């Protein structure tokens with residue numbers, strides 16, 4: 001299970017204290033599992049239905065969860081919004097909607113740049129609460145391996161709130177920090193399960209078929225997903241499909257296309273066609289967020305809801321033209337009334353009012369419901 005060690009692993013934090021890293025990993029390797037193999041297998045079979053067109057997937061939640069946002073109100077807000085969106089989509093799809101949260105573990109962030117400079121001062125970039133603090137001070141930005149232990153506790157507390165809500169949701173996050181994911185991986189009858197979440201995905205920046213992340217994902221029994229940006233080639237995608245779903249199990253592998261509204265119509269068709277021709281069963285999800293990020297004049301990262309809708313439309317068009325299935329949506333969203341994406345009641349001027357994301361801009365409740373209603377319209381055809 002340690003076969004990923006020794007392979008190139010992108011986006012790992014430069015932990016300054018080796019001893020502390022070893023101690024934190026030792027703590028995690030005997031920590032209680034967060035999810036069971038049975039629940040995890042159930043998600044694989046639900047996703048298998050989506051691969052056959054008998055279900056639609058809604059995956060959503062924060063870009064970056066925060067340790068100090070684990071409150072009943074915030075979790076209920078996110079889950080309530082996700083549940084409402086799922087109802088809207090379900091009514092249109094005529095098949096069950098599989099609810100998957102970016103929740104209870106979505107704490108690690110890959111970054112475009114290793115450092116951030118403000119007023120001539122450079123500090124390590126914020127890499128998510130599991131690595132360092134968002135505050136712009138040397139102390140906060142120093143990677144601290146004990147934060148992985150806090151992330152496990154915050155995930156457990158969030159999961160308790162999720163389980164108490166009644167919203168039937170499975171958990172997911174990006175499998176970015178391999179020390180964390182590896183330490184929570186346990187042997188079960190069905191193989192090795194990463195017990196940190198039901199579904200793990202590999203990000204656009206770490207999907208090198210020869211890299212450590214793909215090797216780790218290939219070894220676990222969980223359902224896995226891979227983000228695909230506009231530079232992904234059919235050859236790479238076929239290699240990923242082969243590595244990650246060699247036994248061709250429906251539901252084992254999802255591809256999350258995040259092309260950008262302008263690129264989706266030209267970048268996605270060759271990938272969809274190549275996968276269809278290979279016969280490897282895959283669920284195709286649309287992430288209309290990460291290819292549509294812009295910087296507003298105020299300096300805030302934002303996403304125009306109109307571009308989000310345009311990418312969703314393009315994704316459906318591509319699948320209709322190829323005769324393949326649009327399997328679901330992957331969104332960065334919250335139940336809170338934030339001002340992070342532009343659209344509806346939020347204009348560029350409003351961005352500073354309630355911009356609470358520590359990383360990427362999320363759809364607020366109203367915008368999330370707008371995207372769900374739009375998706376429902378496309379599902380009705």
Ligand SMILES: O=C[C@H](O)[C@H](O)COP(=O)(O)O
Pocket residue numbers: 063109110111112113290359360
């Ligand atoms: O959530 C995704 C990435 O972590 C994020 O888009 C990277 O953002 P950056 O370009 O500000 O580093």
Ligand SMILES: C=C(OP(=O)(O)O)C(=O)O
Pocket residue numbers: 063110174202203204205227228258290360
């Ligand atoms: C890091 C993310 O996305 P991507 O890997 O697609 O950039 C994300 O989903 O937050």
Ligand SMILES: [Mn+2]
Pocket residue numbers: 063064290332359360
């Ligand atoms: Mn993001």
